[in-house]
Amino acid sequence: MYIGLLLSVSFGCDQTYIDEIQSVDPGPDTSAPVVNVNFPLQGTLIRVVEDVTSIDINFEATDDIELKETVLRLDGNEIARFNEFRDFRRFLKTYTYENLTNGSHTLQVTATDLSGKSTTKSVVFEKVEPYRPVYDGEIFYLPFDGDYTELVSIRAAAVSGAPGFVDGVSGKAYAGAANAFLTFPSAGLLGSQFSAVFWYKVNASPDRAGILTIGPPDPARPNAMNNRTAGFRLFRENAGGKQRFKLNVGNGSADNWFDGGAAADIDPASGTWAHIAFTISNSQVTVYINGQVVSQGNFPGISWNGCDIITIASGAPRFTEWGHLSTQSLMDELRLFNKALSQAEIQAIIDAEKP
Known part of the structure; x- marks a missing residue:
């Protein structure tokens, strides 16, 4: 009995009982390769501060039988060729091209299979020429031209809510919405002198709103x-059916108000763009509407203590107690400066941009 069992095991392990590996005919090669370009996409805009930069080209090529090679061309010139594949039916690759220059570019990815069939996928994208500040002391420029990218440092805003875009003074403009606003880190924007200029078309609803805010946290009233x-708060409020623009600035121990009264009123019924500006120096604060002084006063100097973010189109999150929340007005061509602009400099900006 035991002898029979041993013989059975012995015969079961004999080499003649192991199936040999045999090649399987994959069948006819009926299809051309499939190519997908994952980045850049059609219409992608590359924004960086340099004139020449790198780009990570991400693509995938697949074939029903076997890939032979994949070739990348930029503006008609070959930049890379691949013919060794770990998986002969699928090639997923990120290739870094180091010398992307300003302007429009056409990327072509061509995959060829063993039978000679090939597929080319093309995408057109653009490396946008870096923005060069136009005015002396300009450190921040947000044109709202279809996105929320600040162009001096190439930073994208953190977007809250669902603001939109409409036709503006130049290109597109920010269209405010309930509970919508933008924030940026304030690093690099704060100094002993400061100016802000922008265009604004007033919507009287809601009847009060924040416009531009750089303020510190408030641990005593977190909600x-x-x-x-510290910092400043530019906002608007109803004034007999018009909207009155006011500026509050912190000096480190208290705050100073710059309220021009009726001189700082804008009638929402006019439906026109108004140019808003304010300047802060070590000794004075001035508020302008359409190039004219509407409020001005002595000032001991601004404190930026704890002011780590700038909010655009709302008082939230740092100035909310009095209900100055999101504006539903329009805003365009926001520029910040590290100097106190003169009235003549403000007028020059208006003349260059006015619709």
């Missing part, structure tokens, strides 16, 4: 912040 000892 209704209103710490006005």
Whole structure:
């Protein structure tokens, strides 16, 4: 009995009982390769501060039988060729091209299979020429031309809510919405002198709103912040059916108000763009509407203590106690400066941009 069992095991392990590996005919090669370009996509805009940069080209080529080679061309010139594949039916690759220059570019990815069939996928994209500040002291420029990218440092805003775009003074403009606003880090924007200029078309609803805010946290009122000892708060409020623009600036221990009264009123019924500007120096603050002084006063100097973000189109999150939340007005061509602009400099900006 035991002898029979051993013989059975012995015969079961004999080499003649192991199936040999045999090649399987994959069948006819009926299809051309399939090519997908994952980046850049058609219409992609590359924005960086350099005139020449690198780009990571991500693509995939597949074939029903076997790939022979894949070739990348940029503007008609071959930049890379691949003919060794770990998986002969699928090639997924990120290739870094180091010398992308300004302007429009056409990328072509061509995959060829063993039978000679090939497929080419093309995408057109653009490396946008870096923005060069136009005005002395300009450190921030947000044109709202279809995105929320600040062009001096190439930073994208953190977007809250669902703002939109409409036709503006130049190109597109920011269209405010309920609970919508933008924020940026304030690093690199804060100094002893500061100016902001922009175009604004007033929507009277809601009847009060924040416009531009750089303020510190308020630990005493975390759900209704209103710490006005540092930074500034530019906002608007109803004034007999018009909208009155006011500026509050913190000096480190208290705050100073710059309220021009009726001189700082804009009638929403006019439906026109108004140019808003304000300047802060070590000794004075001035508010302008359409190039004219509407409020001005002595000032001991601004404190930026705790002011780590800038909010655009709302008082939130740092100036909310009095209900100055998101504006539903339009805003365009926002520029910030590290100097106190003169009235003549402000007028020059208006003349260059006015619709």
